[in-house]
Amino acid sequence: MDSTFFDQYHDRSNTGAYKWEAHKVPGPYYSPVPADEIVPMWIADTDFATAPSVVEAIAKRISHPLFGYTIPSPEYFAAISRWHKNRYGNPDVKARHILNHTSVLAGVGAAIEAFTLPGENILVNQTTYTGFQSTVKNLGRFLVYSPLKKDENGIYRMDFEDMEKKIVSEKITMMIFCSPHNPTGRVWEKEEVESVVNLCAKHGVKLVSDEIWADFVVDPTCHHTPTRSVSDKAKEITISMYAPSKTFNLAGLAGSYSVTYNPLLKDKMSKVAEANHSGAVSILSIAACTGRYQGGSEYVDEMLKYVRKNQELMCDFFNSCAGVSAELPQGTYVLWVDFAETGEDVGVIRDKLKEVGVITTDGRGYHGKAFLRFNCACPRANCEKAIKAMKKVFSPK
Numbered sequence: 210m211d212s213t214f215f216d217q218y219h220d221r222s223n224t225g226a227y228k229w230e231a232h233k234v235p236g237p238y239y240s241p242v243p244a245d246e247i248v249p250m251w252i253a254d255t256d257f258a259t260a261p262s263v264v265e266a267i268a269k270r271i272s273h274p275l276f277g278y279t280i281p282s283p284e285y286f287a288a289i290s291r292w293h294k295n296r297y298g299n300p301d302v303k304a305r306h307i308l309n310h311t312s313v314l315a316g317v318g319a320a321i322e323a324f325t326l327p328g329e330n331i332l333v334n335q336t337t338y339t340g341f342q343s344t345v346k347n348l349g350r351f352l353v354y355s356p357l358k359k360d361e362n363g364i365y366r367m368d369f370e371d372m373e374k375k376i377v378s379e380k381i382t383m384m385i386f387c388s389p390h391n392p393t394g395r396v397w398e399k400e401e402v403e404s405v406v407n408l409c410a411k412h413g414v415k416l417v418s419d420e421i422w423a424d425f426v427v428d429p430t431c432h433h434t435p436t437r438s439v440s441d442k443a444k445e446i447t448i449s450m451y452a453p454s455k456t457f458n459l460a461g462l463a464g465s466y467s468v469t470y471n472p473l474l475k476d477k478m479s480k481v482a483e484a485n486h487s488g489a490v491s492i493l494s495i496a497a498c499t500g501r502y503q504g505g506s507e508y509v510d511e512m513l514k515y516v517r518k519n520q521e522l523m524c525d526f527f528n529s530c531a532g533v534s535a536e537l538p539q540g541t542y543v544l545w546v547d548f549a550e551t552g553e554d555v556g557v558i559r560d561k562l563k564e565v566g567v568i569t570t571d572g573r574g575y576h577g578k579a580f581l582r583f584n585c586a587c588p589r590a591n592c593e594k595a596i597k598a599m600k601k602v603f604s605p606k
């Protein structure tokens with residue numbers, strides 16, 4: 210496999226792809242331009258075909274035409290174990306630690322219901338993935354935000370003093386930790402992960418570590434540290450969430466899993482997931498997750514290099530525009546772009562971009578006042594097309 214695999218354009222119109230349908234109907238993603246001028250860079254799925262080994266595994270399962278009640282095979286659990294060993298250097302994930310969920314947010318929701326009561330406060334770093342906000346709110350709990358702050362080198366850092374103050378004053382019982390972080394793209398250093406664990410352990414806070422972006426370390430000098438792997442304390446208090454969906458473009462198949470070493474925590478989560486009927490993954494998701502092994506690693510390695518080049522291209526463009534600034538992220542396939550210096554309302558900028566066919570995510574939903582988020586996981590030609598269109602909106606520096 211080489212970069213030409215990711216250059217391929219797949220027409221996703223009329224396949225039910227949310228990313229490619231939302232611009233057609235009135236609403237926040239509507240764009241008046243003809244379909245062939247649209248470049249959707251909002252929702253976080255890729256425009257890449259999934260890995261050939263995943264397609265083969267799904268096709269093989271489909272060739273047996275019965276799709277009844279299903280239990281995950283031993284190969285499924287073995288495949289997850291191998292992935293954690295080979296990709297994250299975490300060799301001790303076993304079937305007994307794994308619980309299935311229909312989605313990562315279903316797993317996060319199960320953890321919230323298992324370990325907090327309605328009305329309790331949950332800590333997150335700010336900016337914050339929108340899905341945490343809606344899940345916590347819909348379950349009748351409250352979010353407490355601890356802002357990330359840029360250090361002297363422009364790197365987003367957690368403010369541990371502020372986090373501890375809030376844990377105490379707001380009687381926090383759970384933290385949802387996003388690692389790597391969406392939308393800033395921070396890949397947390399081991400010491401930072403240790404500090405989060407120590408803080409939570411000290412105050413009896415359960416730690417939900419959402420690692421859905423673990424495969425997406427695009428800065429080759431960085432390394433993903435699974436939260437639960439940093440210490441014995443971490444093993445006791447951490448529920449880690451994963452899915453192959455971001456990496457292999459499988460969100461439509463509905464499937465994710467948590468890894469929890471502490472059997473008491475896992476059992477409690479399991480009961481909630483059973484009660485909510487959210488503890489199952491689809492038959493094709495099991496096949497896909499198992500199938501990512503033959504060639505899946507090579508696919509990811511090539512994709513990371515490809516996405517990095519897209520981010521570089523987009524980043525260079527944004528930094529050439531008056532009032533706009535962007536930095537290459539350490540992780541994820543998005544770019545978190547700052548429009549503050551344009552002096553213009555970011556909603557107005559987003560509307561102008563829609564008028565030229567470029568559909569973005571409004572950063573204000575993430576509490577990024579002057580930011581838009583751009584998904585760069587698409588064929589390079591799409592980035593080039595977006596840049597050409599955006600030249601009509603921004604003037605050069």
Ligand SMILES: Cc1ncc(COP(=O)(O)O)c(C=O)c1O
Pocket residue numbers: 253311312313314315338340387391419421452454460465
């Ligand atoms: C940090 C994070 N967690 C969870 C999700 C959603 O995962 P799922 O669709 O499996 O609920 C996303 C999607 O963008 C995400 O960025």
